[in-house]
Amino acid sequence: MNTVSKSNELMQLLNGENIHHQLSVPQLVEKILQRNEGILTSSGAVRAKTGKYTGRSPQDKFIVEEASSKDKIEWGKVNQPISEESFDRLYGKVLDYLQQKEELFVFNGYAGADRKHRLPIQVINELAWHNLFAHQLFIRPEDGELSGHNPEFTIVSAPHFKADPAVDGTHSETFIIVSFEKRIVLIGGTEYAGEMKKSIFSVMNYVLPESDILSMHCSANVGLEGDVALFFGLSGTGKTTLSADPNRRLIGDDEHGWSPNGVFNIEGGCYAKCIGLTREKEPQIFDAIRFGSVLENVVVDDDTRASDYEDASMTENTRAAYPLQAMENIVDPSVAGHPNTIVFLTADAFGVLPPISKLTKEQAMYHFLSGYTSKLAGTERGITSPEATFSTCFGSPFLPLPAIRYAEMLGKKIDEHNAQVYLVNTGWTGGEYGVGSRMKLSYTRSMVQAALEGELTHVETKTDEIFGLHIPHHVPGVPDEVLQPKKTWMNEDAYESKAKELAYKFNENFKKFSMMTGEIETKGGPLV
Incomplete structure (x- = not known):
């Protein structure tokens, strides 16, 4: 399949009668409950389960080997190549699969809070709760912006579509593939929503340095005098705890760019770990989990619908997704010096x-x-x-x-x-x-x-x-x-x-x- 025919197929998909464009949070929550994709918890958040994949699948992540980008990529275990032919064939199958669905959900927004350097993105989802996740994690357009929105990267997410490794060139039924030339992120075989978030971060780690902007996996906050601090650290080092300072305003908790103008958040939301969460230890996160938030794999009491953040029976990697605006003491918009x-x-x-x-x-x-x-x-x-x-x-x-x-x-x-x-x-x-x-x-x-x-x-x-x-x-x-x-x-x-x-x-x-x-x-x- 060539690029032109694929583009036509994508446009055909987007113009289909089964597409819901830019649904509001209440509309998405209604869809999630109607479609039995999740339940409503006592805090008002939606709880969804991701099945057997409760975290990222790094062995199933690929970058398409294309003439325009192959000499720039550091190929290896992290950046595994896949051929254009394999990508095109799998992409065509996924689009055909999605065409048959009764409902699909589309979100248009941005990555990057700095208007000079933001990336217009589009997310096409098989699942309504994934679209709510995208709505909360990426930057939402303001009134009037959608008319001029022209996505430069599109996520096509079909978690219930499973690849055939022998035919499709993947390692398993799961695949997360980025084509920098066709500007597509193709995801299938996994319901773990974090793959969408991290795929766009990977895209920004490719795009931003081309404009002399350092992309960074860190949290950031700003003091009363306007002084900016960055916190880098792997899981368990205290990054979230130490950057959530009541005397400083949060710019963002995970992904940032450092441009000639200063620091900006790449995201519009937070994707916080929930295991062991209490209001006493992390009040900002605890209170941000309310209507419109998405809980992943959190155990919920059948009767009271209360979340049990101590229970790791589904996974240690329980998560909450919510917009930055659900927190107090933030920088809005998420840009600083x-x-x-x-x-x-x-x-x-x-x-x-x-x-x-x-x-x-x-x-x-x-x-x-x-x-x-x-x-x-x-x-x-x-x-x-x-x-x-x-x-x-x-x-x-x-x-x-x-x-x-x-x-x-x-x-x-x-x-x-x-x-x-x-x-x-x-x-x-x-x-x-x-x-x-x-x-x-x-x-x-x-x-x-x-x-x-x-x-x-x-x-x-x-x-x-x-x-x-x-x-x-x-x-x-x-x-x-x-x-x-x-x-x-x-x-x-x-x-x-x-x-x-x-x-x-x-x-x-x-x-x-x-x-x-x-x-x-x-x-x-x-x-x-």
Whole structure:
């Protein structure tokens, strides 16, 4: 099938009698309940189940190998190629499948809160609750904008359509395929709504750098004086907790661009983890889950329809999707100036990284490329002791371009805007996991607050002899001895052995970048 005939088929689909364009939230909720796609909970949110796929399917994600983009993509396990022929054939099957459906749902909106750099998108859904998800997660058009809306990327989502790997060139029944040339994201075989969100993020990670905009997997907030902070960190590092500061307004919790004008949110909503959620711990998230929100795989009481956020019987990865406007203390629209402070969060279960350290530009680029944290025993099958895990740029599953390109853009922007960068360890102190204890949240909050308020910009520091990090001698509200990891261990020899073990893992992981990074490794990495 050629591009022209496919385009005609898409237009035919969009003009069909079974299409519902731009339904409102109440209309979508009515459709969800009528079609038995979900239930209404006591908070007013819709709860849907995603079946056997309760998370992303990274092995089933592909990029079409096309002349216009193939030399730009960093091909590998993350960015798997699929042929144009396989894509065209599968795309045609999906469109034919959707033509037969009694109802389809279309959302038109944007990715990117900065009007100068936003991407017009379109989402075509087989399921009404997926369309409600898209409505809440992406940026909704304002009155009058739809008349001039011309989508530059279209998601075609058919979760009940299953691929035939032997015929379609996929690895399983599930597929998430991006064609940068045809500007299509094709999703099938999975009901996990997060695939739509992350597919558009991957698209933005390809599109934005072409305009000299750094795309980032981070949260962002702004202080009373207009100072902007970015928080990078993998799951379990405290990114959501630390960026939700009552004294600062939230720009966004997950995806951002850094343009010549400043920072902007890529999304119009939040996709928060729900497991263990309580009003006491995270009141903003808890209270945002109301009418119009979507709950994924949350256990709900049959009689009261109350959500049980402690119950992980369906999955640990329970989620809530809601618009940013459901939260208080936000920046609206989600744009702000250039970052003053950048925080890299890690939960070091080896207990050897300082609780806070200042980074040079080269160290910032090194730790950005490394994206380190720890997986703990019991979190995944087969993990019996803490394991170092590295996710390039704190978001390797979503980066189509070579990682060094994002790191070089970060280094350039740090120089241009004199941003202060800190590595904050929210993990263990006084010993590794099982021996030491988790860093007190009150200490971490004090350290982050001192960094954000500029109190650490010119303080005296000590250079860590193994990692080369610059550790402040004093931070208000934190005992001085806590700042030096070696002093918190009972046995200094045990500390040095464990620290060198982690430094070795950093060095081994960084070998894949050594041919590209020059002095980033020599100036930014461990000293041993």
